[in-house]
Each structure stands twice: as C-alpha cells, then as structure tokens.
Amino acid sequence: MLFFFPSSRGSFFSFLEKQKSFSALSCLALLFFPLAIFATPPPPITQAQQILSLKEEEAQQHLPIQIQGVVTAADPSWNGQFFIQDSSAGVFVDSRVQPIPTPGTLLRVTGVTEPGAFAPIVGRPLWKAVGSSSLPPAKSVSIEQLVTGSEDGQRVQVQGWVHSARKEAGQWILALVEGSSRVDLMLPRNFEPPISKFLGAKISTAGVPTPKRMNYNLRRLVSVQLWLSSSDDLRLIQPASPDxxxxxxxxxxxxxxxxxxxxxxxxxxxxxxxxxxxxxxxxxxxxxxxxxxxxxxxxxxxxxxxxxxxxxxxxxxxxxxxxxxxxxxxxxxxxx
The missing domain is CATH 2.40.50.140 (Nucleic acid-binding proteins)
Structure with missing residues (x-):
C-alpha cells in the first residue's frame, strides 16, 4: 500500500485535519444512509376533506388514502367512476371496475391522491362494499354558489324554476334556473317525469354537482350539472302557472x-x-x-x-x- 505525505510539517497537520473532517462526514453519511432507504411512508389520508384540501402539486405526490363512506352518485356512462362521501366531505373516485356501486352502498376505499381535472381525487382505487347506508344530509346552497365549483362532489340541495326539459341518451335533463344562474338536473335514467307538472314550476332537489364543461388547460369550471340518485329527491314548491x-x-x-x-x-x-x-x-x-x-x-x-x-x-x-x-x-x- 502506498502513502503520500505532504512535504512540510504545516501541510502535514493541515492534511490530517482534512482527513478527520472527511472521516466524520463519511461516518455521518453511513449513519443516515439506511434511514433514507428505509424511510417510513406517510400515514394514509383517512378523510375526504383532507384530500380536497391538497394543492395541485401536493396531490401529484400520490399520497396514500384509506377512507370509508357512502356512494352518493354513480352512472353507467361514467365507466365505473363514482362519488363517495364520509362525515367530512365528498370526493371523486376514479375507479374503472364494473359493475359500479350504487348510491347508498357503504364502501371502504384505498388509493392515492391525484390532482384530477378540477379538484383532487382518489386515484388507483381499490374498493370493497362493507354494507349500506342512507345518503348524507344535503347541504342547502344557492345555484349561484353551485356554479362556482366550491361544492363539487358534495351532496347539496338547491331550488329554482324549471325552464326546460329534454331527453338525451334515454335520460331526462331539466334546466333549473335561479336569477341569472342555472344548472342542469340529471334525472335517474329509469325515471319518466311528468314534464307538464314540472315545466315552469318551482322545485327543490338534492344531488351531487359535477363539472359539465371545463377549461382543462386552466383547470376552470365553465358550467355545472347536478346528478340525482332518486326521483324522491324532487319536491314541488310552487306549481307552474297555466300554459x-x-x-x-x-x-x-x-x-x-x-x-x-x-x-x-x-x-x-x-x-x-x-x-x-x-x-x-x-x-x-x-x-x-x-x-x-x-x-x-x-x-x-x-x-x-x-x-x-x-x-x-x-x-x-x-x-x-x-x-x-x-x-x-x-x-x-x-x-x-
């Protein structure tokens, strides 16, 4: 083995000091290197509100999720996706499993956070039905508040005047208006509403708002639709005026x-x-x-x-x- 020594005494002691510093740093690196490899993963998120509170860059970190709640909205056209709500809030679950769970089913869901197109969501989900439950109480909001997007995925109650009715792909859609704000009501697919009774009437209804149109580049909401899980969610407040x-x-x-x-x-x-x-x-x-x-x-x-x-x-x-x-x-x- 070859050793190299500095030519002068002062240089020699300087060399030793550098060697000591290098050895100390090496020991520290060896001490903490295993901790970096075997770092404890973050605890799972257990409430929907925690997911919704994440910023876009935080949701991109794929933080672990373990939540339990009741399905509040699901439709065959969503290809397995649905909304779930626990005691804190409602959140979108990007599932692709068929058949989809029906509203009122109590689920245990695991997955990771993802930013979603508009609000944070549950990505890569695995879910298991653990029972059934009544739907959570609907929060009373205005249609004006609804179209801001702040209630996205939450079970809400709104009221307004029915301005129009149309049928698309076997599903009735009512346009509900309050002042200058409006929302499309997506009725259950097996429901045939008495159109003459609702057109021009003031009604109250409960459902889950979702984006209808989006500016995906800017992550901005353009218009909203409200998905009803049952025809029982429609209630007549004031009958329509005569034709x-x-x-x-x-x-x-x-x-x-x-x-x-x-x-x-x-x-x-x-x-x-x-x-x-x-x-x-x-x-x-x-x-x-x-x-x-x-x-x-x-x-x-x-x-x-x-x-x-x-x-x-x-x-x-x-x-x-x-x-x-x-x-x-x-x-x-x-x-x-």
Missing part, C-alpha cells in the same frame, strides 16, 4: 311590464315574424316592437316566417329577452 297557449299571444311591448300575475316562473306566448336567425337565437317582430328570443334547442325557422314562441322573460342591458323558448309555426310563411 300560456290557452290564451291569446302577448304583445311584445307588454313583456316585463307590470302585471299582478308576474313571477319568475311565468311563461309568455309571443307571435311574430322572424327577422333574424343564427344558431339558437332569433329576433321576432310584431306590430308593437321587436324581441330577442333564445331557443331551448337549435332549429331553423326561415326569415320571414310567422311563428309562435313560448318562453321565460329576462332583462339584459335594460331590454327584455325570451329564453328557453320553444317555437311552432303558425302556417303563415314569407311575411317579410
């Missing part, structure tokens, strides 16, 4: 003027000539004035046709507008 088609059309000039019968759920029948049409928006004209009409569905009446529309009046920029309107031709075409 306006049983009375003569209202002159355009009279829309939003004072009437003792006015209410947020009142519909109006308007008859006029189509002067403009683009997408779901058209303009009507009668002998008293003109009116912007926003249709419940995109259709194609021709400019110059005389039509009747039934819809709900709102005011924007000081002018009346008829929204969620449905139309029918009068048979008189090409008036312009």
């Amino acid at each position: 306006p088609r049983s009375s003569p059309p209202t002159p355009i000039r009279s829309i939003t003027q004072y009437s003792i019968d006015n209410s947020p759920g009142r519909r109006f029948l308007i008859q006029g000539i189509v002067t403009f049409h683009s997408g779901d928006t058209l303009y009507l004209s009668d002998a008293t004035g003109g009116l912007e009409v926003r249709l419940a569905e995109e259709i194609a009446p021709k400019i110059g046709d005389e039509i009747e529309v039934v819809g709900f009046p709102i005011v924007e920029r000081g002018l009346p507008i008829l929204v969620d309107a449905i139309f029918s031709p009068t048979g008189n075409q090409g008036k312009v």
Whole structure:
C-alpha cells in the first residue's frame, strides 16, 4: 500500500485535519444512509376533506388514502367512476371496475391522491362494499354558489324554476334556473317525469354537482350539472302557472311590464315574424316592437316566417329577452 505525505510539517497537520473532517462526514453519511432507504411512508389520508384540501402539486405526490363512506352518485356512462362521501366531505373516485356501486352502498376505499381535472381525487382505487347506508344530509346552497365549483362532489340541495326539459341518451335533463344562474338536473335514467307538472314550476332537489364543461388547460369550471340518485329527491314548491297557449299571444311591448300575475316562473306566448336567425337565437317582430328570443334547442325557422314562441322573460342591458323558448309555426310563411 502506498502513502503520500505532504512535504512540510504545516501541510502535514493541515492534511490530517482534512482527513478527520472527511472521516466524520463519511461516518455521518453511513449513519443516515439506511434511514433514507428505509424511510417510513406517510400515514394514509383517512378523510375526504383532507384530500380536497391538497394543492395541485401536493396531490401529484400520490399520497396514500384509506377512507370509508357512502356512494352518493354513480352512472353507467361514467365507466365505473363514482362519488363517495364520509362525515367530512365528498370526493371523486376514479375507479374503472364494473359493475359500479350504487348510491347508498357503504364502501371502504384505498388509493392515492391525484390532482384530477378540477379538484383532487382518489386515484388507483381499490374498493370493497362493507354494507349500506342512507345518503348524507344535503347541504342547502344557492345555484349561484353551485356554479362556482366550491361544492363539487358534495351532496347539496338547491331550488329554482324549471325552464326546460329534454331527453338525451334515454335520460331526462331539466334546466333549473335561479336569477341569472342555472344548472342542469340529471334525472335517474329509469325515471319518466311528468314534464307538464314540472315545466315552469318551482322545485327543490338534492344531488351531487359535477363539472359539465371545463377549461382543462386552466383547470376552470365553465358550467355545472347536478346528478340525482332518486326521483324522491324532487319536491314541488310552487306549481307552474297555466300554459300560456290557452290564451291569446302577448304583445311584445307588454313583456316585463307590470302585471299582478308576474313571477319568475311565468311563461309568455309571443307571435311574430322572424327577422333574424343564427344558431339558437332569433329576433321576432310584431306590430308593437321587436324581441330577442333564445331557443331551448337549435332549429331553423326561415326569415320571414310567422311563428309562435313560448318562453321565460329576462332583462339584459335594460331590454327584455325570451329564453328557453320553444317555437311552432303558425302556417303563415314569407311575411317579410
């Protein structure tokens, strides 16, 4: 073995000091190296609220999760995904296992945190049914609060006026409106609602809000839908006003003027000539004035046709507008 010594005495002692420092650092490294390898993993998250409280970068760390709660929303179109709620909050579970658990099933779920498209979620889940439970009490919120996204995944109760009803892929969807805010109610797939009873009525309902449209790049919510687990979640508060088609059309000039019968759920029948049409928006004209009409569905009446529309009046920029309107031709075409 070869040894190398410094040429001078001062250098020799300096060399020894460096060797001591190096040896001390080496010992410390050897002492803590096994701890780095065998570090204890973080304890699992056991409450849904803890998951939702994570920032995006924290949720990306795939922290372990062990929670137990009741399924509050699930649908066959979700490919196995569902929402679960415990005593602290509700959270989305990105499961791909079929068949999906039904609302009211009590589950024990393990997985890891993931940031999700909008809010933190349970990723890589494994779940096991451990019983059944009643759904948690619904928190009363406004539709305006709902569309902020702060109640995403929570079982909530809202009320408003039913403006429209449509059926898509075998499922009825009601548009519920409160002031300038609205949400789509996704009714249970096996439920056939009495549309004439609900259209224009004020109702209360409970369900779980989920994003309808998203800006995925910015992780921002654009619109919301509320999923109902049972038809029992629908409750009539105020019946709809009489169908306006049983009375003569209202002159355009009279829309939003004072009437003792006015209410947020009142519909109006308007008859006029189509002067403009683009997408779901058209303009009507009668002998008293003109009116912007926003249709419940995109259709194609021709400019110059005389039509009747039934819809709900709102005011924007000081002018009346008829929204969620449905139309029918009068048979008189090409008036312009």
